[in-house]
Amino acid sequence: MQLQRTILWLIFTMSLLFLWDAWQKHQGRPSLFGPAPASTTAPAGGQPAAPGAPAKVDNTVPTVSQAAVPAAPAAPGSVPSAAGATPAGGPAPVRITTDVLVVDVDPLGGELQRAELRRYIATDKADEKVELLAERPGHVYVAQSGLVGPGGAAFPTHRTPFVLQDGPRTLADGQNELTVTMTAESGGAKVARHLTFTRGSYLVTMRTEVTNTSAEPIRPTLYLQLTRDASAPPGESQFYSTYTGPVVYTDKDKFQKVDFPSIEKGRSEHAKSANDGWVGIIQHYFVTAWVPTEGAPREFFTRKVDTNLYAVGILEPLKEIAPGSTASVTSRLFVGPQDQRVLEQVAPGLA
Secondary structure, eight states: OHHHHHHHHHHHHHHHHHHHHHHHHHTTOOOTTSOOOOOSOOOSOOOOOOTTOOSSOOOOOOOOOSSOOOSSOOOOOOOOOOOSSSOTTSOOOEEEEOSSEEEEEOTBTTOEEEEEEEEEEOSSOTTSEEEEEEEETTEEEEEEEEEEOGGGOOOOOTTSBOEEOSSOOBOOTTOOEEEEEEEEEETTEEEEEEEEEETTOOEEEEEEEEEEOSSSOBOOEEEEEEEEOOOOOTTOBTTBOOOOEEEEEETTTEEEEOOHHHHHTTOOOOOOEESSOEEEEEETTEEEEEEOOTTOOEEEEEEEEETTEEEEEEEEEOOOBOTTOEEEEEEEEEEEEOOHHHHTTTSTTOO
């Protein structure tokens, strides 16, 4: 009789354990039975190419309606543009190095096309570090930003060449912040984008200054998007996996997963507009997230970009800018580990 009770208690305990593990994986958190989180020192490197993943980046941008952009802008669409990444002979990516991040910025569009986490070892390669953002044949995961406007205004987008200003690219010893500035101009709008990196932080602050160089008022909309293929991160298998994919968060609707198959089928369901919230992509132990200006009206979108390539993003309308005037907007991009103590300081619902 005692043996039967012991066996029943074991079955009950293991059932609870498996239920809790399933709930953890459903929430995008590490499994109790998976590999240990990445450790904190290793040489540089990145993830292997994923079979079947695309070999090019998102070459389309969201659009807004012909009318002036209201508090919640019109639904995003697609505008075709030239395929491929940086053209042959074009400017090489600019590498920015801090104590925790190595980030490559592509002068074509100013996208963040690579982000290496210097304190985390890749789970599949002990001699390499985690490469969260990456753009290479077989794998795409990038952070992009730009401007769109009514009537398809040709403002600078993530396909517009930017000029990076001279200055330091490495956070020096004893230095707390490093700011890198790039500029582009088209369609009557000049954009100055300032990326600020802070010691010990995985949060990149982006200040976008828009100057109206035309003779008429303009009303651009800032877009922030993450583009990724649907490949599983390193270290996962058919026997062990966690959620990898886009997420949308608002105070009202809370944490919403929008998986790649739903976007592929055009059946993605998530909050469409709010005055708060953020978008991100989560994968095993790590997350990227765009966090717009606090309290600013915004619209959320997800879309299929190409075969096995998807985007999640935000449209944030700016106020009308008179000729010769400048408007500024600040956004934040988190690229790092799912450390709850850190994430809860970045935005509500991110931890």
